[in-house]
Structures are given as C-alpha cells and as structure tokens.
Amino acid sequence: MVTKNAHQLGTWPTAKSLAWCGQVFVALTLVWIALNGFEGLYAGVPAAFAAAALGTLYARGQPYPWHPLRWLVFAGFFLLESVKGGTDVAWRALHPALKIEPEFQPYDIELPPGLPTTLLTSLVSLLPGTLSVRLFEHEHVLNVHALTPSAIDSVRRLERMLGWVFGAPRPNP
Amino acid sequence: MADLGLYVFAAALLFGIGVYGLIVARHLMRKLFAINIMGNAIFILMVTAARPLDGAPDPVPQALVLTGIVIAVSATAFALALMVRLHRETGQVSLSADNESGGDDG
C-alpha cells in the first residue's frame, strides 16, 4: 500500500493536487464540525488533514473551480431537476399503462473531459428519464439510457448548466 | 428497547436454520453462511440472557459479543482463503468426496 499509481505520484505534488488537498481539507473540517461540533477540533483538524493527504495520495480528484455563487445556483437547479426526475419516474411506474419507451441514445459531450464530464456522467442518472450507461470515444460520447426519446433534453440542460459553472463551454467544431 | 422475547424467538429460528444449512449444504461457502448465521443467533442470546441495566442491555455481554464478532470475521476470512486454496488444489468446493487417509505424503 506504500507506493501506487505511478501516473498519479509522478505528477506529484502539483498545484492541482495541492488545490484538491486543500479543498478536501476544508470540506472534511466542515464535516467534522457537523459530526462533533467545535469541541473536538484539536483531533478533527489533524484528522481532516491526514484524510485529505491520504485521499490525495491514493484517490485524487480534480479540484473544483471556485465559483461559490454559481455552485449555489447549480445546486438549486440540480435539486429541482432531481426532484423532477424522481417524480417523473414515480409517475411512470405508478401509471397503469407504464408509459415508457426505453432506448439507448448516444450523446455527444461538448464539455471538456475531466471533472465536468465526470460530473455530467454521474448526475445524468438523477435527471428525469435518463441513466448514464457508458462513456465512449475518450469520454466524448456518453451512452444514455432514456425512458422516453425526449428525455435527452434534460441532459442538454445539465450540460449547459455545468458549462456555465466551469466557465466557457468548449466551442463547437 | 424492543421486545426481547421476539428476538429470542428469532435466535432460535436462526440457530435451527444454521444447523440445517450446516448439515445439508455442500458448498463450503454456504456452510460458512450457516455457521455465521448460527453465530449471530448466539450473539443475540448472549445479549438477551443478561438482565438489562438502566434500560440498556448489560455492557459486559455486549463487549463479549463485539469480541465474538471480530473472531467470527477473522475465522470466516481465513476459511474463505482456505476454501479458495482448496479449490485451486483439488477443484472442489465441498468436503463430501474424499478418501482422506489415502495419500502417500502426510
């Protein structure tokens, strides 16, 4: 368990990994406060630091861009969409006629690869009527399982939203 | 705290099921399930056999059960490793077919 992931360690420490470590550290400190309140911080801060460092070593993510306001808006959007998603699927399941026309649809991702694509891939499954199945072509094509042919629109909305959060979207070729 | 009688009843059923599984199952992994199920039944009984203190189960049997859980996990993990190795050597995952005294090298 000592050394692993040459592809990660080789580029270590970079500004990116330090930024990730910092973000995780802050988030974990907040979690600690949520778990324990303020009294145990003498243990919580080192623990958060150790966890962030180990996490950076073994399971590094990519740092999130610092746009608190945009993230807040995004959170609101996502919350709404996922509730819509839940309601939608609940309605379809309860409907006596079982109104679904499932099909696989390829979706061309316009977002840059990396964190934005990852977020898209994972959040798609919570949107109304869509489920991410597999990434193809170096993360440029996402195979989406849609309950209705029109459901793919919600992926487009999410992509636009994510593009806004991460700055400008990749220009269309 | 719940009605402990119900859980004693559950423990009895689980123990019986475990015994049945231990006898009937061929696959070693199922035998391990059975033993673990019996173990859980006995853990429940250990906690319920002592009278509660201050509305919570007696801490001593709880600590004993915690130790018991660790031991059960260790033994199960070792048994799985043993099963995998046995399968690699003999292609079998049960103990039924055997002539154990046969081999030349002891």
Next chain:
Amino acid sequence: MMDVALPAVAVFLLLNLVAGMLRVYRGPTLADRMLAALLFSTTTVAILLLMAEWMAMPALRHVALLFVMLASILSLAFVGLPRDADEEDT
C-alpha cells in the same frame, strides 16, 4: 403522535423492502439481484435515521452514514465479476 408515526413509517419502508426483495427471487440476471441490494441499502438508511429519532439514539445516524459510505463497495465488487460468471441462473 410521533412515537407512533415514526415506527409506522419505518414499518412501511420495511414492507416496501420486503416487496423489493421479490426482485432478487425473480432475477433474471445477476444485475437485477444487485438492484435489490441497492434498494436495501437506501431503505435501511432511512429506517436507521427514523429509529435514531424515535429511539433517541443519535449513534444510529453514524451507523446510517456508514451504510451509505460503504454501500458502493458491494457494487464495485460486483462489477469486477468476470462477465461469463453470471450464466448460472439466467
């Protein structure tokens, strides 16, 4: 009121869960069986949270947190299964 409502909700969720377990029996693929395990972990989390409130046992929230954190292990272990492994009961 809440002393009845909370366990009642938990009972409902548990019944719901039992219904969901039908999926394990029906299958037909291994993936379907895994679904039931997923259903189980989300439902159990909710039940634990209800119990934590109802039985005034805050520790159960930590148990629930463990459940959600560790739920993905099973899925990860599952997808590592060789693909030709699942023909046994399709």
Next chain:
Amino acid sequence: MMALLLDGLIVLALVSLAVQAISGRSLFRGIIHFVVFGLTMALAWARIGAPDLAMAEAAIGAGLTGALMMVAYRRLVAQGDNHSPRAPAQKSRLAIPIAVGSGLLVGVIGLGALLADNPPGEAGLIVLETLPEYGLGNAITGVLLLFRGLDTLLEIAVLLTALLAARALAGTGDSSATARTQHPETPLVGALLAVVIPLTILVAVHLLRAGTHETGGAFQAGAVLAAAGVLLVLSGRVSRTDTAGPLVRLGILAGLSAFILIGLMPLLYGEALLTLPGMWSIYLIETAMMVSIAAALILLFADAGGLKRDRRG
C-alpha cells in the same frame, strides 16, 4: 404496537434471508442474501438497544463481508468452477429433525434465560459504577480495554493469526490461476473514491475518538478504515504486491505489540499486568489497534480475493 410490528418484520426478514442464504439455487443469490442478512442484523441490534454492535455489524456487514464473499466467489469462478456452486444439497433425512430440535432447544434455553429471575449482572453493575472514575463514557470500550483487556489483546492476536494463516495459504503453490479481475475504468469510480476515501478516514478517526465517550471504538473505526482500503483494492489502486512492504507489516503488528508492551509496563513498577497507565495509553492502544485491524482486514481481503491488477489496459 407499531414497535412490535417493526420488530416482527425485522425478525421475519432475518429468518427469511437466512433461509434464502443457505438454500437458494444459486450461490450468488446466497451471497446477496447473506450480505443483506448482515445489514438486517444491524437493524436488529439497533432495536435491541446495542448501537455499538449495530455499528460493528454495519461496518463489517455493509463493507467487508459482502466484498469478501464476492471476490472469493469470483475467484472460484475464475479458477474454473463450473459445476460446484450449484452442487445439489446433500440428502439427509436427519437434517430437519436435528435442525428443529436444536432450534427448539436454543429457543427454550433463550426464553428460560430471558424469563429467569436473575439479579442484574454484577459485572455489568461494577462497570457502570467504576466507569466514571476513569473518565470514560462508553461502557463497552471500558470493558474491552480497562476491565477485560486480555480478551481484546488476544482478539487482535486472533485476527493476526487468521491473517498469517491466510497469507501462508496464499503464498505457497503456483498463483498462475489467480482471478483475472476487471477493474472498472470509468471516471466515476475515481470521483467516488475521491469523496469516499477521505470521508471514510475522517469518520474512522471520529469513531475512534468517539469510542471513549459514546458509540464507537477501535474495532468499528478499523473496520471502516478497512472498507476504505477494500475500495482501493477493488478499484485497482492498490494491488497485492503493494501489501508486502515493511510499513504494512508494522501496521499489522502495531495493535498487538503496543498492547503487549504497554500491558507489560506496569509490572516494572509493581502494578498488575495490563493496567493501563492513563488516558494517553488508552488513546495510543486504540489508535494502534485501529491501524492493525484495518491493515489485517484489508490484507485478509486481498488474500481471500487473490487480487492482482489486471494489466489489460
């Protein structure tokens, strides 16, 4: 009323899951049922009023057991196991009578013990009385470390023994038949790990610290930490060859050796064996035990699964 219904449902679920785990047609289904059985046990412990046990069962049942069984299963499959998982049950006419008889016996004993008019357990009373003197809030941690430390010490030794025995098994013979495992190569797994791994470590430390005054303790924390390690192994970030380093070996031994050495210390100044000299030693031993438990469980997992990084991509 509702409580009774809830308990009844939990019991029903336990029993039917147990039946399915040992009898169903396919072994894979059995594994799922067994895992779910373990999780239901966590609910049962919560209802019985033992949150520590619920937590231990959750950490073990939700994380380790399932993964352990699953990788063992997949190794059997990879080793060319075509027939045996479905090996028919042994026909035994005695099985049902024996099972019913032993179940009845256990039920009668259990009810007898439950209904017997025993005085409250004296040992338990002593624990509750003397615990405040030590500044501990969690009676179970108190029993495990202060009052009955030898049990805990030997329990760590059991874990170590299981590990050594399993390693010996995995280490001999040819290992060409180890499972060809496929690690999910999707960025989502990376994202999951990036969140869950740090969080698990933090929660483990939290449980360790909480163990002295509320629910938690070294074992629960170690199991949670082990789950993080299992995730890393499963996703191919850590492979078996990485688990032989000297640091790992020290980690495995930390708990046992720290406990023994600190336990022997009081003999030097004329106190009883295993008397813990103050809170610092409790924290030290708990931390060392957490590390050991985690390391041992991860390695046991890696050995049972015989994991190797798949080099195909």
Next chain:
Amino acid sequence: MTAEALSLIVFLPLLAACVIVAAPGLSALSVRLGLIPLPLLLLAPTLEVLDQGTYRMALAGHNSPLGIEWALDPLSLLMLWLNTGITILVSLHASYGFPPASEAGRRFWPLWLILFASMNALVLSADLFNLYVTLELVTLAAIGLITVEGKPLALRAGMRYLLLALLASLLYLLGVGLLYGQTGTLDLYLIAERIEISWLPVTALSLMIVGLLIKSAIFPLHAWLPAAHGNAPGPVSAILSAVVVKVSVYMIWRLWFWTAADWDLEAVALLLGLLGGAAILYGSLAALVQVRLKMIIAYSTVAQLGYLLLVFPLAGNLAFKAAVYQMLSHGLAKAAMFLAAANILHAIGTDRLRRLAGIDQRMPLDVFALALAGVSIMGLPPSGGFLAKWLFLEAAWEQQAWGWLVLVAFGGLLAAAYLFRVLAVVCLHPRRRLGQRSRRRSPTPASWAALLLAIGAILAGFFSAPVLDLITAGLPPGLGSR
C-alpha cells in the same frame, strides 16, 4: 516474581512472533528468544505453587466478578510444563523441517509461537470467556499450521477441522452467555460458588462440554482428528496430538470438577465415561486397519483420549491422578511417535506401512524412539503410560467397577496389537530390503528430539513420585474427600 514470569510466559512468544513478522531477518534469533527462556521462567511459578499451593493473579487490577484472573494451581502448572517441554523439543525438530530463516520457516514460526503462547494463556485463564478467546486462538493457529504447506489432503482436513471447531466454539459460547446471565460473572471458580443446580445451568454446562468434546475429538465427535493429525506436517501433528487436543479436555475437567463441583450428575458422568470407553475401542480398532503410519498414530490418539474421560465415572482421587498422568505421559509418547514418523516419512517419502519394512536398519534411532514411545502407549512397565493405566486399574478395583477395569486392560491389549503390527512390519517383515531405498537422511538432532521425548515418556514411569505429589496437592475440591 511469579506475576512477571507468568506474564512473560504468555507474552514473550507472542512478541517473538511479532518480531518475525516485522523483521524476517531476525527470525532465527526471535524463535530462540521466544522459546528457550521459557523453562527458566517456569521456575518461579513452580516454586510458588510448591510453596503456596495456588496462585491467583487479577489482570489489569480488576478481580473476579468483572475482570479476568489467572489461576495457577498444580494442575495448570503441570500443563504449562507439558506444553513448554514438548513444544521446545518439537521445536528442535521443526527447526530442521522449517528453518527459521527460510521462506517456509517465516510462515511456520509465527503461527507456532502464537499456538504456544495461546495454550499457555488458556491453561492459566480462570475466566470462561477468556478461555473461549484463547481456545479460538489455539484452533486458528493449529489449523494455520496444518495447512501451512498447502498440501491438498491437509487443506481438506484443515477445512473440516475449522468448520467443526467453529461449531464447537459456538456451543461453548452459548453456554458462557447463559452462565453470565445466571451469575453475573465469568470467573469459573466464582460461578461455582454462586450457582445452584437447575436445568438452565446444567444445559449451559452440557453445551459447553459438548463443544469441548468436539474440540478434543472424543468419539463420536472425532471425525476431524485422524485426517488433520495424519496429514499435518510432522511437528504440527506432534503438538496437535500431544497438547492441543489435551487443552480442551483440561477445560472439561475444569468445568466439571471445579465449576460444577457440587452438582450431582452421575448419569452424565457415566455417559462421558461410556464415550471414553467407546473412543478407546473404536480408536484402537480403527488404528488396527490403517495402512499409513501417521494415520495409525492419529487413531491411537483418538483411543488414548478416551482414557481421559474415564475420570468422570471413576470420580475419585486415584482416577484423577491416573487421568492427569495419562495426559502427561501420552503427550510425551505421542509427540515422540509423530516425530519419529515424520523422520521416516521424510526419509523414504511415504509412510505406507508396507513400504516401511526394514527401515529399522536404516534409521535405528527413529525406530527405537517409536518403539519406546509405543511401550508407554501400550502401558507396559516401567513407562509413564504403564503407571497411568495402573492407577486407572487401581481406581476401578477400589470402586469395584469391573467393567471399567476390563476396558482399561483390554484397551492396553488393543494398543499393543496395533503397535506390534507396526513394529512387526518394520523389523520382522520378510521383504526387508524394500525399506532400504531411502532418499534422504533426517538430520540427527531431529531424531534425537523424538528419542528424547520417548525417553521422557519412559522416565515418567520412574520419577513419578514428585509429579503425583503435585497432582495430589491440586486435587479438585469435590474429589479431595473421596
């Protein structure tokens, strides 16, 4: 002094095991450090017991209703000596089969040391749950040692042993839980004071005893033993037969004669005695038809363990002395036999009886050890086994229990039969040249280890007086009067 010595007796081997795992380079040294000081460490407790009788030690400063206590009385002292002596001599043998510095040795020795330490801890413990934990440790370490070489037969035997042992521990654990619920303590001496006889504690005790009977492989729960002992590596077979199965019998004695001292359970005692008798007959007959030397010795263990149960129906001073003496002398003799068999197996690559003809010329030391140990197993004078059986006969005679008397005598005859069968093949078989095709020679110290143990088994017949005095000093409370 005694407290320190006892602590080290348990923890020194454990620490040595840790060192081997942590620093494989130091394994040879730590094996020595973990084993050789032990006899010296035992001196202080021995003097203490000779002086004071019983020594109790509360761990962590918490005594019995809650804490764990160690109790050292003459019986546990004898067990400590038995374990230490046999383990060290067998270790001498094992250090050739599994050189500490080798890859195999690094797998073997930590488990070996843990097994040793855990048996010491078990013998000392006076706490029912602590006994459970130590028993699990003993079992897991023993199975790990059985399967350490990864041979298919050993793997299968280990698996069967493991499943049965887990079942057995569960039964024991259930009993422990019930007794705690009844008495609020886990101390086996304190429980004796607190509990009155009623169906619940009796059931609890029965469950525990059944579990322990499985672990000590008493007929008809012996199914796992022959395969496990017959297929394990040589030194492991030796320690398994000589000590490991004995410690669970020791626990039964503790429960029976101490915890349940005042209970009147004649029917159960008779049942246990009958099981013992059946074990003697079945084990001996099965040994007669085996084709492999190690399997013969393993079945002989099944038979000889039966004697240890005769103490229940013959309850009394003499019978207890006889049983303890049987435990000691059988331990020595059986360890010697397994070591000699391991040497033979090593030399000619098989232990099939018909291939052993003429081996005595090639390996005189080992065959001599086998024969000497056989003398003790058969109960011929002047061996330790003879003394044990003589005491049994005396006890049966005194109580006019003719059935048991005949059984003990007949058991000795059967033992003579299966052992002479071996010796006849080895020394008198017409096709003597077959055994000459020896592949390797065992290193001489390995043979000497076997011979020393065998000589010990014989000497036990000569120097019996101090040991018998010690046993008498430590007779269980219920028996002293009878």
Next chain:
Amino acid sequence: MSVEEGIALLFLLAGCAFYLAGTIGLLRFPDVFCRLHALTKADNVGLGLVCVGLALLSGQARVASMLLLIWLVGLLAATVSAHLIARHAYERDAPPEHEGPS
C-alpha cells in the same frame, strides 16, 4: 401535534410515497436499465424527503447537517452504483470489444 410535526410528517409521508414508487418500478419495469431508473431516482428523492422531515423534527442544526451529509453521500453512491451496474449489464449484452453505442 405541533405545526412543525405536521409538516415533518408530510415530508415523511411523501418520502414513503417515493420509496413505494421506486419499488413498484423495480418490480414492474421490463429490464434492468429501466429498473435502475426507478431505483436511483425515486429512492434518493425519498431518502431526501425523509431526511428533510427528520431534520425538521429534530430541529437541531447538527442533526440537519448530518442528515444532509448522509443524503449527499447516498446520492453519490447511488449514481455511481447505478452507472456501474448499468455498464456491467450493457457490456454483458454487447460484446466487450464493441466500441461505440449501438
């Protein structure tokens, strides 16, 4: 019963409804992908609603933040599990070397 309790109860009941819908979807939908839709979306909304209800009921910020944390981690675990299972099922139907959506 106070107003907060009433509102909390409403949330709990709504959560139950979503759980129920998820299970019905799990049983009714024709294949594993559709079932995953039901399970992932409905159950997580259900869990969210239960969390909101319980947070209202307890009225403590710490409990609420704990519940939020549980919900978020649950979301993440659910989406990743859904993706992994869907991909596994997809690759089982299509041969693994098949690159590109059908």
